Every structure is written in C-alpha cells, then in structure tokens.
Amino acid sequence: MKHVKLKPLFVAIMSGLVSQGAVAQAVNSEEVATEEVYEKILVTGSRIARAGADTTAPVTVVTAEELAISGSMNLNEMLATLPQFQGINASTNAYNPENAGLYTVDLRDLGAVRTLVLVNGHRPTQTANSSDLLVTDVGNIPASLVDRVEILTGGSSAVYGSDAVAGVVNIILKKEFNGVEVDLYGSTTERGDGEQTGVTITAGNSFDDNKGNFAVSLDYFKENELRYADRPGSYGQTNFVANKLDPRGDIAGIPDQITLNNIGWADYNVLAERPTIMMDNYDYFQFGRDSSGELNRGFLAITDAELYDYYKQSSDVNPYMYSSVGPIQAVVPKEKYSVYADGSYDFDNGLLLSGDVQYSRSKSKQNLDPEFVFSWNGWINVNDAPFDVPQAVTDTVADHNNGSSWFAVPYTFNDLGNRTTEVDREFISASVTLEGEVFNDWYWDVYLASGQTSKETTAYNRVNTERFYAFETFGECEADNSCPEFNPFMPLTDELKDYVRIDPFTDQTTTFQHTLAANINGAVMDMPAGELMLGAGLEYRQEGLKVEPSDVMLSGINRGNTKSAQDVDRDIAEAYVEVVVPVLADMTLVDSLDVEAAYRVANYTYAGTNDSWKLGINWALNDDIRLRSVYAKAVRAPQLTELFSPEETDFFRMSDPCDIDEIPFADDPDLRAANCAALGVPENFESEMRITGGSYGSTKGNEELDPEVAHTLTAGLVLQPSSVDNLVISLDYFNIKIEDVIGRFGAEEFAERCVDADSVNNPFCGQITREADGNISYVNDTYVNSAQMIREGVDFQVNYDIELGQGSGLDFALYGTYLTKSTWQDTVDTEEYDYVGVVGVPEWKTSLNTRYTLADFTASWQINYVSGAKVSRTATAEKYDRPELPSSILHNARLGFDFTDSVSAYIGVTNVFDQDWLGIASASSGGTTYPIRGRSYNAGLNVQF
16 A cells, blocks of 8 residues: 655645746656656646646647648638637628738637637737737747647636636647758649748757757748639629518518629729719619710619619629629738747756747738718719719709609729728747756746737728718818819819828737746655646736727728727736646556646736636546546636727618518517517618618727636547557547627627517617617617527547558548537527527538658648538528538648658648539638638648758
8 A cells, every 4th residue: 555655845835935836848757767858748738737638628639740731821721620610701801901911710619819829838929800809810820830739628717817718729839940941832722813922941959968959930921812803603792682572571482582693783883984873763874985085875774673682683684783892802912021039958957948039020901992982972963963964964864863853873982992901910029938846856937928019000092081972072172162073973183082082091009918927836745546746826917908090090080980099908917726636546447537626816907806717537447448527617807908998980881680671581580570669660661771881880898897707518538449559539528608708799780689689678779779760870889798608519539540561651630520509698588599500600520631651752631521501590491592501521632752851842732622612602702611712732842951
C-alpha cells in the first residue's frame, strides 16, 4: 500500500511562501531526466497538461498539412471546413466595408465573440470589427508558420477566463528554426480571378551550444477580388420573390414564394446612357441618347404589373432591368505584410527566457455600387422642376402619365464612381516569458504581453446629402447664388461633382491589451492511484477601445449617418486554481480514474465579480477504452462597446414585417398578423418601406447589461483498440446552454422578433417606433439580454494510419458533427425555436482526409460533406417552390514531392468536380458550404538552406 507523501513545494505554499499560478504547459519528465532540459507540451483544455486522446475535455488536433489541403492561405478559410466551425458566408460583408480584410472564427455558430482564440496558449490582442466589438483577427497569423490547431469544445472560462463559452481555438506556431526556409504559394480559380499569392521567408539559428535560438519570419500575402457579377446567378441575381399567382399566400397548392433568376432592378444602378423615370402608376419609362447626347423619345420599358417586390424582374424576361450586384465583391482584395520574431534562451540555472514580437499590416479595398437617389426622394413636377426638363421627358410624361405632372427619377451617381472603402489595419504585439522549476517537480512561469491594433477606414465617392434634395442644390452655395444645377438627365458637371462629392474621409479605431500573468503547477502529494496535481494562478489584463470618427461621420452629412467618438478601457483581475485527483488505478476495469476540477474568480470593471468552474472525470477502463466528461460554468462579460457605445444615427435597409407581402414569410403568419394588429397596424397594410427601402434609427450601448452565463456538458468515449495498430476513435456529446445572451440583432431582426414572438410584450417591440398609420419611423438597435441559446450534438473523429510496407503508408482522418439541437428563445416566456436543418445550421457536417505516402511522394484527397437544409425553419412546398437546399459534397486534392531533403513542392485542386449552386436561392452567395469560385488550382514550393 502506498503512503501519502506531501511534496516539498506544497508545504511551502501552505506556509504562505509562494503564491503563483498555473502554467499552461507541462514538462516531459523523461527528457528532463535524460537531457537535463525541459520541453513544455501545449495541451488545450487544462492548465495541467495531458496529451491527445487522454484529455478530459474533447480536443481536436488538426495539423498544418491537413489544413493546407483546403487550397487557401487564409487561416479562417482553412478552419471553416471543419465540422465544429460555422462556415463562411461570403455575402456577410457585402455591404459591411469596415469588416473587409477581417478574418474571424466562429465555433458552433455562437459568434466570434464567444470563441476564445489563443496563440501558443495566450490571448492575442484583439481588434475591432464593424460594430466595434473586440474579436481575434486570425489573418494576422501567417498560415505558413502554423504547426497545428487544437480545438476544444465547451465552456472553458475556469481555465482561460471570459469569452471561452463555445470553446477554444489554440493556434500553435512552429518553433526553433535553424537555417533559412522559403515558402512560395499561388492559387487561382479556373476563370482566372480571386488569385492568391504569398511568400514567407524564415531564418533561424541556435547558439551557445543550443541553449538559445532566435528566428525571424517575413510574410507577404495578396488576394485579388472576385466579383458577383462574374458569377451569373450568384448573390442578389437569384432570390425568392412573392408569387404573383398567390400574392397573399392564401391559396392552397401554389407556393407563396418562387425563385427568380438573373434578377435586375428597375431603379438601382441606373445607367447614365439610359435614364429612367417612374410614372405616377409605377410604370417605368426609359430614354436612349442620340449621337449628340440628346434624349430620344421615352419608351415603356417596365410595367408595374411585371415587377416582383416593386422593383425586381428577371433580365431574361425584360432586358431593360439594371444590375442587381454591380461591382459588389464576393472576395474583397487584400494585401498583407507581417514580421514575426521569437527567441529563447535556456540558462544553466534552469531558467528559460523566451519572447516574441509580431507586426502585421493589411490593406483591403471594397467596392459598392455608386451613391443613388431613392425613387421615393426623387419625385419631380414636370411644370416646376429645379432643372430644365428635356423635351423628350416632358412629352413622355404628357402622353403616358394619365394627366398627372408628377414623376419620379431613380438616379445613380455613376459619374462619381463606385463607393469605395479602403481599410488599413495594423497589429503589433510583444511578449516575454520567464519560466523555471523549483523543488524538482514544480514549474512556474511569469508572462508579460502588450499589443495594439489600429483600423483606418477611408471612404471615397460619398455625397453630401445636406447640399441637395430631389435634384435641387442648396447650402453654402446660396450665399452667393452659385448653386450648380443638378439635372439627372444630363452628365454631371465638374462644378456639381465638386459641390456634392465629399472629400475622402477616414475613421480610426484603436484597441490595446496589456497582460501580466503568473502561473505554477506540479504534484502536491503521492496518492495510492498516482500524484495529486495542482495548478493555480493570477492574471491581470487591461484592454481599451478608442474610436475617432471623421468630421463627416460626426456631422452626419452623408445621408445622416453618424458615428460618435469613444474612448473606454477596463481592468480585469483573475485568480484560479485547478486540481487533478487520481482516485483509482490498476484495478479491474479501472486502469486509471482521475477527477479534475477548476475554479476561477474574475473582477471586471463595469461588470463586477463573476465566477466560473468546471468538474471533469477521466476514466480509462484499460488501454483500449477511455470515458471522459466535463461539466462547466462559463461566463462572457459584456464588452466595452456593448456597454458604452454612444448613440449613432443610421439608415437601416429593411422591410416592414407587418407589410401584407411580408407576413407570409413568417414562420407563423397568423401569429405575426395578430401581433401586427395588436400594435395598431391596419389590415392589408402596405408599408412606406416598399419605396424608401428602410428606416432611420440609432445604435447604442446598454449599461444595464448582465454577463452571459453558460453551462456546458461534454461526455465522450475514446477507443484505441490494441488489436488494431494506429487506430483512434472518439465520440463526444456536447451541450452548450447560454442564458442572458447579449445581442444587437439589427433593425430588421428587431422588427421581426417583435411581431414573431408569442406576444408583443417582449424586449424587442420596445425598440420599434410606429406612427399612427402603422409605418415604422424609428428603430433603436441597441444591445439587450435575451433568454437563451442551446447547441447540442455529437462530435466524432477517427484517425487510422496503415503501414503498407516498402516506405509507403495510408492515413485516414475523419472529423464529423451530428447536430441535434440549435435553439433560440427570445424570452423565458416564449417558444423555443430549433434551427437544426435550416440553411447555415446543417444536421451533418464531415471532413474526410486521406493521405497516401510512398518515399518522397505524398497524395492527399479531402471530401467535405454538409447535409442539405431547409431555406427557413418552417419551409414547405406550400411556402417555397424550392424549400430545401441540396447537400454539399466538395473534393480537394493535393500532390506533393520532396525532391531533396531541402526542396519540396506541391500542386493542388480545390473543388475538383467544379461544383456550384448558382441560380439556387439561399445557396448562391458563396462561402465554404456553397462556394461560387468553381474549380481552383494551387501550387507551392518550399526550399530550405
């Protein structure tokens, strides 16, 4: 029988001589004994490390080689194909230029703010997205430096602190370079767009008898644009529209919504050489120009009866429609430079000093369609116009406007050029770590880091809407009677361009983060079943956000859109303890049984004191079978922007859910109709948004927010059958329940949630202002605590390596997720809605990687599968002509060859069979599940000196 023996350092701790914290890495004791040096092994999910399949929490480890078969050098694109991640939707940032060039990851479709990203086990400095929320930009990390990525499911706040609600993504970088290494990379689509090129040069050297090592890496990456217009049927060119045969959605057997392909718009992106007017009866007439530039007689181009949703029609049916996508990019061009340097030195006294410095700068350029004038704001009386109305227009109005002198001019500022936004991002960080050993079996580290990010967003070709309205100019020019004429039927004069165009203006956002952490771990005592391990630690962080808007955004002269200055910061002080207790060992059906627990307390400026914890069990029945489970509480404190974002006015593109044509889109049309009536909206209501396209409103923070609280459970089985060499199978159940969810849902979703809840007594209706006639006049898009979200499912993984002999082998790696629950509940009193099987929330998602090696040759094949989905939660054949989307099966291939020990190369094909879903509504916006790139080719070369 083993005797309990206290470890020396534990006695010292209990005597109050030591007060430190737990280290995120562990020591390989065999190497310590034989080489008298220690090497830490990064293991995600615990501050007391275990490796691979022996971890209590389910950790998926993906190597750089497995990621590279995606054919991209964007780390987020590499990760997005894995089942745990929400796939990328290229359309997300189509009208969100401030997110151009920003790459984030999203576990379990719970949002980037609930996914904690680590680099080598530490939090990197975060940057601000378009909503000024702090997120981790993985684009700052050169993909060629990544050694592996470890993905942990479930709440991990007790181990890592706030934000680790959905899980943790730990990106492990390569270390200890010796020599010089050059990586070259290039890719292109089969159509010759969306090209990626990159080069990474890394040089390193060990010194002082290998006690020290220093390395520096220079990385350059460039990605060219891919436009939706170059993929016919993509994005807005395909959509659902109300069926003219059943406009109110009340006729059985006829789908309420039908697919409209090759969509054009009647009144947006109007060409300068084809001016358009809308008559009083909403028919559209267009004009051509003769060789002298004069307008020809107008002709009836589009009748109101032909249009869907008041301004859409297929260009196949009517060639007089205008582009619905214009210059909008599915892939925003980006150029990035980065420098990364790290070094370490192992002193003779057992101390290890290490540090790193990183600098990254990226530039992106997004194009949108030019500025425009809504039809609603372009009404003109032909007898009292502020400009000389061409005779052709006067005659056309007289002949075809049923005696009315009023007509509207949808106008596009083509002469000013596209709305262009350039985003310049900078990232700089530095860290230093001192670590060592005391009393032979306890290990400590002290970590100090500081970083800053900046984002400069420069807008071009915007108009000053305080200098014109309905084609009448006014403002400063009135003082000397010099206001230029604004004639929408004629090319803009230089004088008018100079008067209405705003000079380029720049908004700047800066973030910073400073971290000091002290950690310690080791064995407290010998117990009959093994060593009792303890880790503890302290961490202090300071993070801040500063927003410096331009004068243009402060004043709101561009369409009334405003942005306010903001300068806030907060302090976070945390302490934690973690313990692993060996309960049983070396018994029948109990090879080992460990229980682990962790507790963390954190104090946030503005969010008070919060705690988190975890309790886990790790039971190895024998060498073949292991059971594991973790139950944890995690928290996410409100971010600074969520609390203190100043009020800003904006125009929100949206539809009114109470419009008679929008009610059929609801999951429960009868409930929506009843709630709209309860709000005083008249029956058969036709919203002004049909013409205006949206509503004005504001965004702001909410100082009354509570922290989010999550309870997560994982329970799994790991099989390593001794009868089959190199086979590992894992199966893990997960359940993540988040309460008091913080969200700012957007103006349109606020309006929809208001009338789609069980009653109008909900947090959302209070943010919507309606006039007496039922029209929405203002939307307060603020942050609120909603009820809860739940994600539930099963992850499975199979790794199998087969030795075929004569230097050859065959390796398989299968990653998969079966999702059983993905719910949202607005309030505790409302119905819980499950979205599993709806587009973006697939029931099944798998990735199979197969690799064959023969001496210096490697061939890899990847199959990514995403199950089919409904286009909405309640989609049926009665509602949509195509209610379900097909499954997605994509194949990627890669061939590699090592010519010598120092020269290797590869070629690859992404989307081998050129799959696309163009022309299918809800599946043609682009992304990882339904890409629009088509077949792509990539190649790379690695040379070492």
